Amino acid sequence: MGSVDYPKGKRLVGKVALITGAARGMGASFARAMVAQGGSVIVGDVLDEQGLAVEAELGDATVYVHLDVTSRSDWQHAVDVALARFGKLNILVNNAGILATGSVAEFPPDEWDRVIAVNLTGAFNGIQATLPALKASTPASIINISSTAGLKGYGGLVGYTASKFGLRGLTKAVALDLGDSGVRCNSIHPGAVITPMTDGIDMAQSHVAMKRPGHPHELAHLAVFLASDESSYCTGAEFVADGGEMAGLATLTVSS
Numbered sequence: 001m002g003s004v005d006y007p008k009g010k011r012l013v014g015k016v017a018l019i020t021g022a023a024r025g026m027g028a029s030f031a032r033a034m035v036a037q038g039g040s041v042i043v044g045d046v047l048d049e050q051g052l053a054v055e056a057e058l059g060d061a062t063v064y065v066h067l068d069v070t071s072r073s074d075w076q077h078a079v080d081v082a083l084a085r086f087g088k089l090n091i092l093v094n095n096a097g098i099l100a101t102g103s104v105a106e107f108p109p110d111e112w113d114r115v116i117a118v119n120l121t122g123a124f125n126g127i128q129a130t131l132p133a134l135k136a137s138t139p140a141s142i143i144n145i146s147s148t149a150g151l152k153g154y155g156g157l158v159g160y161t162a163s164k165f166g167l168r169g170l171t172k173a174v175a176l177d178l179g180d181s182g183v184r185c186n187s188i189h190p191g192a193v194i195t196p197m198t199d200g201i202d203m204a205q206s207h208v209a210m211k212r213p214g215h216p217h218e219l220a221h222l223a224v225f226l227a228s229d230e231s232s233y234c235t236g237a238e239f240v241a242d243g244g245e246m247a248g249l250a251t252l253t254v255s256s
């Protein structure tokens, strides 16, 4: 992933972003893309070794913090680090997420609680914890990483799908609450993307228009747009990057 060329520019000069789940996968890609555009990034995750490696790769523009999104004290610490190190916070990316498979009849209640706690309550915790700092550094942007599973149902993904629909709804309520405060809030809905989360999952995508999975940097460019002031009139909206998955079924099997 480090070999991907992230366009260098000035689109995020003067901006400070806190990205959760940024030690690997899409979150690390968002960090790389934002630093390439002149931004500073607080890399939050529970994977300390990998998070510190991202910090070492990206240098002075980043700092790693141990941030379990289910812990409100971890959130406060992350905001304190952002303000101490960079003096402000303009961007929050609620990217941390976990996948748990299982259909409704046998899905364990403790798995349900865990998925909702990380994927949905974690984002709520983050918005509450960062809001004073975001409001003090407008224009500011909250980006919630939902999924196509926040737009349509998937069999065998009961908790995940519910959490991602919830995150989409949270996005709209927050956008309305924050109104003209200068803090915007939008959701990104990736289709199947090659990351550690999708290791071992069939990524053929023959049912999707583009017939291939996405790569993290293809989502990172979208995140840079929403983080920057280029998206100044966007709030409460859904941004889909899914190779055409939501357009409908690309293949129709007809038996003759």
Ligand SMILES: NC(=O)c1ccc[n+]([C@@H]2O[C@H](COP(=O)([O-])OP(=O)(O)OC[C@H]3O[C@@H](n4cnc5c(N)ncnc54)[C@H](O)[C@@H]3O)[C@@H](O)[C@H]2O)c1
Residues within 6 Å of the ligand: 020, 021, 022, 023, 024, 025, 026, 027, 044, 045, 046, 047, 067, 068, 069, 070, 095, 096, 097, 098, 118, 145, 146, 147, 148, 189, 190, 191, 192, 193, 194, 195, 196, 197, 198
């Ligand atoms: N990969 C896909 O196909 C896909 C598709 C749609 C949406 N998404 C979403 O994109 C986001 C990023 O996923 P990814 O594919 O890069 O997966 P990933 O597993 O590579 O990254 C997720 C990161 O979140 C971190 N994390 C997990 N629990 C945490 C917690 N309690 N606190 C803080 N960090 C925590 C993990 O350590 C990991 O670094 C997730 O929200 C995921 O649901 C992924």
